[in-house]
Amino acid sequence: MAVPPPARPRCLLPLSLGLFQGALLLFFALFVTYDEPSAQVEDASLAASQLCGTFPLFQDIQVMVVVGLGLLLAFLPRYGLSVLTHNFLLLNFSTQWALVLQGLLHHFHHGRVHLDLRNLLAAEFAAVTVLISVGAVLGRTSPCQLLVVATCEVPIYLASEWTIVTCLGVLDVGGTITIHVFSCYFGLGVSKALFGAARRPVHPKETTTPRSDLLSLVGMLILWVFWPSFVAVLCQPGDAQHRAVLNTFLAMSASAVTTVVASSLLERDSKLSAGHLQNGCLAGGVAIGVVADMAVPPVAALALGSLSAVACVLGFKFLTPLLARKLVLQDQCGIHNLHGLPGILGAAASAVAILVASEDAS
Amino acid sequence: MAVPPPARPRCLLPLSLGLFQGALLLFFALFVTYDEPSAQVEDASLAASQLCGTFPLFQDIQVMVVVGLGLLLAFLPRYGLSVLTHNFLLLNFSTQWALVLQGLLHHFHHGRVHLDLRNLLAAEFAAVTVLISVGAVLGRTSPCQLLVVATCEVPIYLASEWTIVTCLGVLDVGGTITIHVFSCYFGLGVSKALFGAARRPVHPKETTTPRSDLLSLVGMLILWVFWPSFVAVLCQPGDAQHRAVLNTFLAMSASAVTTVVASSLLERDSKLSAGHLQNGCLAGGVAIGVVADMAVPPVAALALGSLSAVACVLGFKFLTPLLARKLVLQDQCGIHNLHGLPGILGAAASAVAILVASEDAS
C-alpha cells in the first residue's frame, strides 16, 4: 500500500488486529446466539416476509459503504488502492467492534445476546460514522491511527445515539443528526488533535487527475442511487417507508440540479468542479434523513435538497479555506461541507416540520 | 469538463437551470402532494408488500440508468468525465420535467396530483428516452443544447406514449416501441437538425482506447444484468412478471452469444470488435420488451434475441457507414443499431405473436 509505515514496530497493526479478532471470538463464544427458531407457522411466514423486505435494502447499503464510499474517497490518484483497502478494513473492524459493544449493553439487560439482521444494520451504521470521520484525515494517517480512531468513536457514537434517540426522543430515521452531524464534528476533532496547528502544504500527489475524478464520480453515483435504501431501511414498512423513498429521491434530484447551477455560477468559465459534483449531489440525502418519513409535503423535500446543495458548494468555496486559515483545521475530503452543513440544515428543517405539525394539530 | 462552452453568455446554463428549478418548486408547492395514508390496516399491509415488490426493481433501474448507461457512453477516452456528468444532469432534469408534465395532465383531470413510486418510474422512463436520443450527438453538443433537446423530447414522448398505449391499445411493457424506437428516431432527427449536411471528419480524440473500452464494457455488463428488472417492473405481479424475467434473460443470453458469432465472422482475424459487443449484447433486451409478458414460447425469446443481435452487428458494419455517406447522418453511439433495428424487429415479433394467439383462440 502507498502509505509509508510510521516509525513504530512493524508488527503493531497485525498484532493488535489479531488480538482484537481473538477477543471477538471469545466474546461471541460466550455470549452471542441466534434468535430461537420461530415456533409457529405464522411467525415463520412473518419472518420470511420481514427478511424479504429488509434484506435487499441491507445489500444496497453494503454496496454503498463498501464500493460507493470506497470509490468516492479514491479521488487522490496515488492513494486509490490504499483508500479502498483502509475503507474496507475499517468497515469490518468497526462493525465487529460495534456488535461487541451493543452485545455488552444488551447482556447487562437481558442475559444472552440474540443476533439478527437489525443488529447488523445498527452495527453497520456505527461503522459508517467512523468511515465518514476519517475522511477529514484521509491519506495522512497510518492504518494503526485509523484503528485507534475507530476504537474510540464507536462507543461514543453508541452513547450519543442512545442519548439523542432514546433519551431525547428525537426522530431521525435517516441518521442526519446521529450519524452525519456527529461523525463530521468528531472527524474534525480528530483532525485537529492529530495535526494540531501544523500547516501542511498541499502535497503534489494530492491533486486529482481526470482518471481519479472519474472513479470518485462513479462512487458518488453509486451512493446517489442507493441513498433512498439507506434512509428507508429503518422506517415503518408501508406508507412511512414509501414516503421516505419518495422524499429522498426528490431531495437528491434537486441537489444534483442545484449543484450544477451553484458550481457553474461560482467557478471561472462556468466549468463544473468535480469536487463540488462529488459532494453537492449527495448533500440532499444527508439533510432529508431526519424528516424523510414525516408527513412533509413533497415541495419541502425539493427545497431542502436544493438548499443543502447550495450550502455544500458555498462551504467548499468559502468556508473550508476560511477554516484552514483561521483555525488551522484540515478537512481533506470536505466532510464539513457534505455532512456538517446539510446535517444542520436538516435538523433545523425537522424542528420547523414538528412545530408546524403541532400547530396544525392544536 | 472537456466540452468547450459555446460562444454564448457564460451564465446561460446555470441561469436557465436555476429558473427551471425555481419553477419546479413553485409547481410542487401548488399542486403536488403524497397519497393519503392508507386508512385501513389491510391497505397498509398491501402497500408494504407492493413497495417490497417494486422498490428493488426501481433501484435496479436507477443503477442501469445512472451507472450503467453513463459508463456505456464513456467510450470516448477524453469525454468520460463529461459524459457521466451530462448523463446524470440530463437524467435529473428530464425526470423532474416529466413529473411536472405528468402532473399538469393529471391536474386537469383530478385536481391535486398524488405522487407515488409509479409516477417516478414513469418519469424515469421519459428521461431514459432523452438519454438514448442524445447518444446520436454525443460529445458534439454543449450542455445547453442537451437541455433544449430534453425540454422538447419529454412532452413529445408523453404524447406519443399516450397515443400508442392508451389510444391504440398496444401492449408494450418493456417500452420497445414507446421508448426505444421513438427515442432512436427522435435522436437521429436531432442529429440531422443540429449538424445538417456538415460532414465532420472523425476527431482524433474520438478513437477508443483499451481503457475507455473497458469502462464501456463494464457499463454494458451492468445494463445486461439489470435489464430483466427494466422489462418486468411494470408487468402484472405473478406469472406475467415471472415470464417477463425469463424471456428477457433468454433473449439477452442468446444476444450475447450471437453477437460474438456475428462479430467474429465479420471482423478481420476473427477479432471481436468492442463496439459490437457493447451494443449487440443488449439488442435482445430492446427487442424482447414488447412481447416479454405475453405467452410466447421460450424459443421465441431466444430466436428474437439472436436475430436482433445479428441485426445490430450488421447495422454497425454496413448501415451506419451507408447512412453517414448517403444521408450525411451522424450517429455517434450507433443508437439506430442498438435501439432502432432491434425495436422494429420486436414490434414485428409482437404483431406475429398476437396474430398467432388470435388464430389459436378462434
Added chain:
Amino acid sequence: MAVPPPARPRCLLPLSLGLFQGALLLFFALFVTYDEPSAQVEDASLAASQLCGTFPLFQDIQVMVVVGLGLLLAFLPRYGLSVLTHNFLLLNFSTQWALVLQGLLHHFHHGRVHLDLRNLLAAEFAAVTVLISVGAVLGRTSPCQLLVVATCEVPIYLASEWTIVTCLGVLDVGGTITIHVFSCYFGLGVSKALFGAARRPVHPKETTTPRSDLLSLVGMLILWVFWPSFVAVLCQPGDAQHRAVLNTFLAMSASAVTTVVASSLLERDSKLSAGHLQNGCLAGGVAIGVVADMAVPPVAALALGSLSAVACVLGFKFLTPLLARKLVLQDQCGIHNLHGLPGILGAAASAVAILVASEDAS
C-alpha cells in the same frame, strides 16, 4: 482482444458457437415450455411473493458473476478487456448448455421441460463452476479451448452434484463442495492436461499494476458484498435463510480482518499484498456455504471465516510455489487457495457440526 488466435482455421470459434446456438434453438423449440399459468388466485399470489423473494437475490448473483468475477480476474493489465469478454461469453454459453442438459435429464422423466427461475439459478451455478475452473489457465488459453472446457465440465458438474446432493444426501446450500471444491480440482486437472510438464516463465505482461489491482479489488468488493445472496438463495425462506445471511456475513467479515493480519505478518515491511486481499477476504464465504443454514452458533461462523482466510494466505505464500515446483502445476489465479483449501475446511466443519448435532439429539 489481446489473446492471439491460435494456428487454427480462423472461423472455428464463430462456427462452433453458431452451431451450438442453432442446436439450442431447436432443443428449446421441441422440448421447453413455461410453467402453466397458475389457475387459482391463491396460487398466483403465492407465485408473486416467491418471485419477490427470489428475484432480487438472483439479480445479486448475476452482478457477482458478470461484473464482480469479471473484474476480479482482470488483474493482468493487458488482458482486462479479454478477461471480461471471455468471462461473459463463457457464462452465457455454460448457462445455456446447462439448461439443455438439465432439460434432457428432466425430459426422460417427465415429458416436456418446464422452465422457471429456479432452473435458471441451477444452470447459472453450473456456469459458475466453469468460470472458477478456467481461473487456473487464465490468459494462456484461446476462447475455443475455454469453450471445450465448458462443454466437458458442465455435464460432469451436473453428475457430481446429483451424486453428492441426491444420492449421498449431503446438505450444501452454498455449494462449498459441489461448486467450489469440485471446480477447483477440475480446473487444476485442466491446467495439468493443457500445459503438462512445460515450465513456462512468468511473462512480463503478467505482473500486476496498481491500476489493474484496483479493478480487481473492486471486483472482490462486489463479490464480498453479494456473497450472502449467493449462499442464501436456495435456503428455505424464513429462519434458515436469515441464519444463512448472518453466518455468511460473519464469516466474510472475519475473513477480511484475518486476511489483513496474516498478510501483514507474512510480507516484508508489513505491506499488504493485493493478491492476498483479493482472495483471502472471500475465503470465508467459500467455507461457510456448507454449514450456513445449519443451527451452528455465530462463533463457529467467525472461526471458520478466520481459519479459511489463514489457509488461503498461507496457500498463496507456501503451497502454490511448492505445487508449481514439485508437480509443475500452474494455477494462474490461485484457485486452489481460494476455492480448494477453504472448501475442504468447510466440508470438515460441516462433518463436525453434524456429529455435534447428532450427539446433542441422542
